[in-house]
Amino acid sequence: xxxxxxxxxERKEAILDPQGKAIEHALDSLGFKEIENTRVxxxxxxxxxxxxxxxxREIAESASAKLLANPIMETFSVIRVSETPVLSTVEPExx
Amino acid sequence: xxxxxxxxxERKEAILDPQGKAIEHALDSLGFKEIENTRVxxxxxxxxxxxxxxxxREIAESASAKLLANPIMETFSVIRVSETPVLSTVEPExx
Numbered sequence: 001x002x003x004x005x006x007x008x009x010e011r012k013e014a015i016l017d018p019q020g021k022a023i024e025h026a027l028d029s030l031g032f033k034e035i036e037n038t039r040v041x042x043x044x045x046x047x048x049x050x051x052x053x054x055x056x057r058e059i060a061e062s063a064s065a066k067l068l069a070n071p072i073m074e075t076f077s078v079i080r081v082s083e084t085p086v087l088s089t090v091e092p093e094x095x
Numbered sequence: 096x097x098x099x100x101x102x103x104x105e106r107k108e109a110i111l112d113p114q115g116k117a118i119e120h121a122l123d124s125l126g127f128k129e130i131e132n133t134r135v136x137x138x139x140x141x142x143x144x145x146x147x148x149x150x151x152r153e154i155a156e157s158a159s160a161k162l163l164a165n166p167i168m169e170t171f172s173v174i175r176v177s178e179t180p181v182l183s184t185v186e187p188e189x190x
Contacts, residue, residue, distance in 0.1 A: 002131070008101075008138050008182050023139070023163070032158055036097070037142035043103050044118070047132035063127055068118070077182050079174070087103050087172050 003048050003056035006080040006087060009069050010041040044068055045085070053081045098143050098151035101175040101182060104164050105136040139163055140180070148176040 011017055020039040027035045046063065050056035060078050069076040080087065106112055115134040122130050141158065145151035155173050164171040175182065 006103075010138070010140070010182065013180075020139075026162055027141075027158055030158075030161060032154065034144045034154055035141050035158060036144060039140045041138040041140070043105070043136040043138040044115075045105070045134045045136070046130050049129045049131060059127065059129055063122055063125075063130060066125060067121055079182065085108075087105065087174065 001050065001052075002083070003050055003053055004080075004082050004085045005046045005048055005056050005060040005078060006082075007044045007046065007060055007064055007068065007076055008041060008079050009044065009064070009074050009076045011039065011074055015073050041074075045087075047085075057081050096145065096147075097178070098145055098148055099175075099177050099180045100141045100143055100151050100155040100173060101177075102139040102141065102155055102159055102163065102171055103136060103174050104139065104159070104169050104171045106134065106169055110168050136169075140182075142180075152176050 017039045020037075023040065024035070024038040027038065046060055048056040048059050050059060057078050060081075064076040064078075065071070112134045115132075118135065119130070119133040122133065139159075141155055143151040143154050145154060152173050155176075159171040159173075160166070
């Protein structure tokens with residue numbers, strides 16, 4: 001079975017994010033005064049052949065720990081395991 | 096109220112993703128034979144002052160359309176609107 005696994009990689013809060021700051025200023029210039037702070041991370045989508053969604057998730061976590069994320073500066077989280085590749089149909093979780 | 100809004104920005108499927116390809120080869124060299132394909136996108140976290148989560152989401156969508164995403168090459172989706180900044184506590188959606 002083929003699973004699409006989305007992994008979010010974010011810089012730790014203590015690490016400066018110049019790209020985020022630049023976007024913050026640009027948004028401010030465009031009049032988005034409600035937006036206080038912006039941070040930029042990476043989003044990876046892996047297509048994984050696995051027997052179950054749990055197995056796909058484990059492979060993705062192992063790949064994140066071994067290659068994708070830098071544990072000194074970044075944190076990673078598997079945010080979606082799905083049989084369809086499309087993220088845009090997901091309704092945002094409001095929490 | 097302060098909301099943390101996560102936006103995923105992905106390249107459209109037809110657009111080449113050399114960074115994703117490089118990661119794919121690196122994962123293959125590390126022995127992750129189950130991982131078939133890798134694509135890399137951006138993840139933005141905006142901190143927005145708004146009266147409701149719905150209002151925060153609208154501001155984020157407007158900012159994405161006006162500045163953050165390139166509509167020719169990219170698609171964006173608001174994936175989470177939350178009062179807490181942490182994504183890593185979210186259990187992955189298995190669909």
